[in-house]
Amino acid sequence: MGLKEIGILIGAFIFLLLVFRIYNVLVATRNAINYALSSIDALLKKRCDLIPNLVETVKQYMKYEMNLIRELTLLRTQAISGNLSLQERSEIDSKISRHMRNIIVSAENYPELKASSNFLQLQAALNEVEEQLSAARRALSAAITDYNNAVRMFPTNIMARILGYKEYEWYAISEESKVLPDVRRLFER
């Protein structure tokens, strides 16, 4: 085998390594998006699981927020029923977030409830799940940035075009969560 042939073989080997690397990067970035999405799903479910406990704890004390509590129970039933589109699911989740926040803020009016150990534990669990959700959304955002960069940038964009990978849509914040909470209304309750 001559020098020319060895050169061609080395070149082909490097080219193959490059192709593998590009392919792996694309798959890894797409998997990172799926991983973040499934984490968000799991955390939303975890939050839904906290609702029955929250309702049980607050309904003994809260006399004037029964509507809010009822709505929250209904929203939970809808959320766990399945058969929902991504948009419907996202809307229900943001409504659940808002209702839970309102219940926690309303608890300020009930000193006995605020002091109850059950409520304190629930509040801690809710804080935790909300922060975990925020972390999962940040992870999703980072994963989408990496994936979209890979789809757009050279040399990964060539392979992305061959594999039919398209840019991923940014995680949309639902219209409801974009609205600032009406603090005055909460205090007037």
Added chain:
Amino acid sequence: MRGLEEFKEFYRKKFYPLLCEIEKVRKEAASNSIKKILLTLSLFGALFCFLFLYSYKLEETPPWYYLLYAATTGGCVTVIHTIVNRNFATFRRRYDDEVIGGIVRFIEPKLKYSPAEFIPFKSFKASRLFEERVDRYTGCSLIYGLVGNTVISFSQVHAEREEVDVERDKDGNTHTRTYWVTVFRGTFFVADFNKHFNSQVILKPRNGRIVKNIFFRSSKDILLEDPEFNSLFKVYATDPVEARYILSTSLTRRLVELRRKLGCKLFVSFISPNVYIAIPNWIELEPSIYRSVLNYKRFENYFFSLKEIVDIVDSLNLNTRIWSKG
């Protein structure tokens, strides 16, 4: 936590009288030692002279005779060492318990000081901050206890690995040279982290530029939202979602500020249930028997150095326990 003005007042009112008392103990120990050392030197000197003069009487000095010289010198050094250790034992104990322990308790009343102990090697290894082989691990000045709701401990540690160089000379004989390479030398801090987590997050100082393109970057190297944080730390994590849960946007900012405040490279890891911080900056708390203890500047430096480390709890907001971990 208490500030410099309070420390100055504490020094003036309570600490200075104590230091005067301890200085008296040091001076007494020094004068006792000098007397005993002089006596020892004269006794061993006489013995040495006798051996030297006796050697003239012998026709030929036998080889074991040189051993007698060596034993006399070794004995003299050992006796002097014992005298110094015994005489200064009270001074050292009081200095550790009352002076350094006093500063530690002044900073945070629930903290304790143990001069001979240090963070165990098991914890050092568990931090996963230094994956290199460690053959010798020593340390001192362990400070441990509660700061608010957070259990902390920190000490000075020195981790080294042994290296062997093999050289071949002109004749083909091999010569080995053994030397020690420092893996880490400085303050090692361990605290109970305020959140529950299962994965591992390791932060190492970033050397070189940030690689944003995923093609050139390892998928385990995570970039966060704060560009200044990214320029200072390289983040390795086993779970990108949990890494972001631990490294909230506020914590990343706090880490940047802590790095700026300490003014040196920081190695940080989050391995359940603890946060480990390695600061390559040695704090010397050992007493000196040759220097007067009546030196305000020295204790102000101790106060600042120790407070900086204890303040990490506040800097990283570790006392905020609003999550399910109490």
